[in-house]
Amino acid sequence: xxxxxxxxxxxxxxxxxxxNGGSLLTxxxxxxxxxxxIISTPYSDGDRIFVVKSGRLRVYLSCEDRxxxxxxxxxxxxxxxxxxxxxxxxxxxxxxxxxxxxxxxxLIQQPDISITVIKVLGILLKNSINIIEGLAFKDVRQRxxxxxxxxxxxxGNNTDDGIVLRLQLSTEDIALLIGTSRQTVSTLVxxxxxxxxxxxxxxxxxxxxxxxxxxxxxxxxx
Numbered sequence: 001x002x003x004x005x006x007x008x009x010x011x012x013x014x015x016x017x018x019x020n021g022g023s024l025l026t027x028x029x030x031x032x033x034x035x036x037x038i039i040s041t042p043y044s045d046g047d048r049i050f051v052v053k054s055g056r057l058r059v060y061l062s063c064e065d066r067x068x069x070x071x072x073x074x075x076x077x078x079x080x081x082x083x084x085x086x087x088x089x090x091x092x093x094x095x096x097x098x099x100x101x102x103x104x105x106x107l108i109q110q111p112d113i114s115i116t117v118i119k120v121l122g123i124l125l126k127n128s129i130n131i132i133e134g135l136a137f138k139d140v141r142q143r144x145x146x147x148x149x150x151x152x153x154x155x156g157n158n159t160d161d162g163i164v165l166r167l168q169l170s171t172e173d174i175a176l177l178i179g180t181s182r183q184t185v186s187t188l189v190x191x192x193x194x195x196x197x198x199x200x201x202x203x204x205x206x207x208x209x210x211x212x213x214x215x216x217x218x219x220x221x222x
Contacts, residue, residue, distance in 0.1 A: 014076060035089055037089045039087040048081045149214050164207055168204055
């Protein structure tokens with residue numbers, strides 16, 4: 001299963017800002033990252049917590065010349081460098097960051113919030129395991145169909161003509177999310193257009209006409 005468009009419906013940023021004991025973001029520093037800028041790597045010094053204030057991040061593994069996306073993070077999402085991954089800004093982004101140990105001490109005083117934060121980090125772990133399983137056991141077409149199905153659930157808008165899906169992702173972005181090439185993504189999109197299952201509204205928006213086609217998987221593209 002590819003990375004979900006939205007990791008969680010829980011806005012951790014808001015939760016930490018309006019906590020009963022005062023803002024848990026006190027002591028966090030704010031940093032601006034530009035599109036494609038690396039925020040952290042497996043070799044970054046220290047163990048830190050990041051909360052996305054604005055923009056989007058991609059969390060991924062890298063091995064030789066291949067990258068495997070584990071999660072997309074949007075405003076309100078949280079992650080930790082304790083998990084040895086790369087994190088990259090997909091757009092110009094603002095990130096709140098603090099030392100993990102300092103943050104943990106604050107959470108001890110507010111167990112209700114601590115449970116919620118742990119739940120969100122658990123969702124990130126579960127999502128990562130699903131992605132690894134998809135890469136190991138599903139072909140690229142199934143991963144692409146799963147990506148579209150998840151995207152429809154996350155942000156599809158039903159209309160009389162079909163489901164309008166504003167992906168806000170380039171072909172290259174989608175390729176990184178499902179572990180394939182831009183050319184393969186283009187081929188899969190064109191196949192769906194040819195069988196009149198989808199239409200392109202613009203470069204980053206699709207009209208899903210026959211969502212049931214996404215459950216019908218044929219042999220893998222060479």
